[in-house]
Amino acid sequence: MRSLRDRLLGVVVLALLVALWQIVANLKLVSPVYLPGPDRAFTALVHGLAASDLGAKLMGTIEHMIEGWLLASIAGIALGALIGASSQARAFIAPTLEFLRPLPASAIIPVAIAVFGLSPAMALGVIAFGAIWPMLLATIHGFAAVEPRLYEVAAALRLSRPAVIFKIALPSALPDILAGLRLGLTVALILAVVCEMIAGLNGLGNWVLLSARMFRSADLFAGVILLGAVGFVGALALNIAERRLLAWRAP
Amino acid sequence: MTAETATKELGAARLAGADARRGGAGRDALIEFAGVSLAFAGKTVLDKIDLSIAKGEIVCIVGPSGCGKTTALRLASGLLAPSAGAIAFNGAPLQGPRRDVAIVFQDYGKALLPWRTAAGNVSLALEAAGTPRKARPQRIGALLAKVGLPNHADKYPSQMSGGMQQRLQIARCLAQEPIALMMDEPFGALDAMTRQELQDELLDIAAASGATIFFVTHDLEEAIYLGDRVIGLLPHPGRVGIELKIDLPRPRDQVATREAAQFLRLRRELYDFIKSAER
CATH class of the missing domain: 1.20.5 (Single alpha-helices involved in coiled-coils or other helix-helix interfaces)
Incomplete structure (x- = not known):
């Protein structure tokens, strides 16, 4: 604290x-054409929220980010648990992961556009693909690093397989998973903005791009400020969740 | 169990347990090793062990490091299966860990769930046994009181001392309502005072519950103090080298028992055995 x-x-x-x-x-x-002062940016922000559709753009970005992040989290944690719980699966799948992981998510945008078109589904796919890696790798690591003695305790108590996963492995991997969730959220925000810019989806990315093209620098900065705020609030929420969930780690 | 009243309550039970225990090897065997061998990667760890532990008996295993005493305990608890020979539990072949056999590990810090409170850790055993949710809090309270942790239910293991953590592990094991306790050097990492306290509490619990105890230790005095029988293993490969019947009267006393001529004689015998085994 x-x-x-x-x-x-x-x-x-x-x-x-x-x-x-x-x-x-x-x-x-x-030049004021490119750089408005904070006074003008703030005025543009208030005006955008009150009289223009900046609020709707904000909600659009939050929606894209959260949907992609949730999809990536659920898939990443489930896959990570499956892979991490078995040393055999880790050996089989690790090379594929090492190949896919460094792939920049923006590089698969053309592929995603070819498959889904310029649609929200494309954005969801790209965001989820990019944000799944921190979650997946952290969960695999967390499951692989469970204290072996605890598995023996589970064996001695004859815990069922689901009980071992939900009562031993998952809570043990939770610190790693939370770190992955946090990284994943950052990636999801970045990709939400990129997708909005490229696919013209309703969101702050789209707003920022259009403002820049029309030399409305105050509007541009209003969008950027909001993006910063979204990232900040997201990290803050995860911090609070982490502090509650990991209270046992406090000395 | 530190409270005097608890000790008094247990007095009668302890005497009854001690009487039953006197029967020694003549009574029904709970755990029987018949020609048990174990090999890891071509290396023989235990070689043709024959061993019988009677119901309610406290058997302590000592031996130099590398003699396979922990391996013997893991075999007896079903965590390992023998390469040759057979292990019977209550007359039937032992097929893996059993809920009525509790294992107390030496490294209590690793054997507890750090994200659960003391109450939560005890609860794990009750959850495994399918105890109804409503019945758990009362059982947990009783178990924590039994091991001297009645006021620490909401503490996390990281907030407890080593002695308290080991008490907590014992409480979780008792939640299994075990007929046998497998203890792998459980007090080895504790300071001398705490160790003696826990030794006496263990004897009280054993007397009150009549549980059979298989106790691995490297502390010869601890083995004699606790045991009805002490078995010394020889290393490379692990095999039974000596078997001592301990006829010291119960209840045992940290001062009087350890001063008894018989205690000193047994200690000498065991010490000489270990010395020769290490040579």
């Missing part, structure tokens, strides 16, 4: 950066 002082310092640093941004904009060190 961070102290109040650290938190205050964090806010101060952020405020200083915003002030610096305002000074640079006011001095016109960068």
Whole structure:
């Protein structure tokens, strides 16, 4: 748990950066066409949310991110559990994973477009494909790293196979899985924006791209600020979940 | 069990248990090894072990490292199957771990679920046995009280000392309502005071429940103090080298028993055996 002082310092640093941004904009060190000050960006943000469809774009991005992330999480944890629980499966599947994992998710966008067209299904597929890796690899690692003694305890108690998975392996792998969930959420946000830009789906990616093309830099920055906020709130929510779920790790 | 009242309550049961125990090898065998051998990767770990443990008996296994005493315990608990020979439990062939046989591991820190509280860890055994949800809290409370942890139900293992963690593991094992306890150097990692406390609590539990105990230790005095019988193994390959019947009166006492002439004589005999075995 961070102290109040650290938190205050964090806010101060952020405020200083915003002030610096305002000074640079006011001095016109960068042309106002490209760089609005925080004042103009904030006005554009409020106006966009109140009078334009920025709110709908925000919801679109959140929806794309969460749907892809959930699909990736469910598939990643289930597959990871299957692979991680068996050393044989790990040996068989590891080479394939090593080949697929470093593949940039953006590289499969053309493939996904060919298969799904410029549709929400394409975005869902690409986001899920990109976000599944941290989850999958973390879950495999978590399941493979379960203390062997606990499996003996389970054998001595004659726990059923599902009970071993849900009462021993899954909770034991939970710290790894949560780390994977967090990384996966970041990837999901990035890919949601990329898909919105490329496929013209309703979302902040699309808003940012169009604003840039029309030299509406204040609108562009309003979108970027919202994207930052989405990432921040997502990480915060996972932090809170982690603190609750892993309370037993506190000394 | 540290409370005096509990000890008093157990007094009668302890005497009854001790009487029953006197019968020794003549009574019904609970666990029987007949020519049991075990080989790992071509290396013989245990060679033709014959061993009979009577119901209610406390048998301690000692021996130099590498003699296969932990392996013998794993065979007796069904975690391992012999390469040759047969193991019978209650007259029937032993086919893997049994719910009425509880195993107390030495590394209590690894044998507990760190994400569950003390109550949750005890609950695991009850869940495995299919105890109804409603009946669990009361049983858990009684078991934690029995091992001297009545006020620690909500603590996580990481918040407990080594002695408390081992007590907790014993509580989980008792939740299995075992007829036999398999204990693999359970007190080896604890400080001397805690070890003696737990030895006496174990004897109280054994007397009250009549459970058979198979106890592996490297501490010769502990073996004599606890056991009805002490079996010394020889290494390379592991085989029975000595068998001592311990006729020290029960209940045993940390001071008086350890000062008894017979205790010292047995200790000398066992010590000489270990010395010669290591040579």
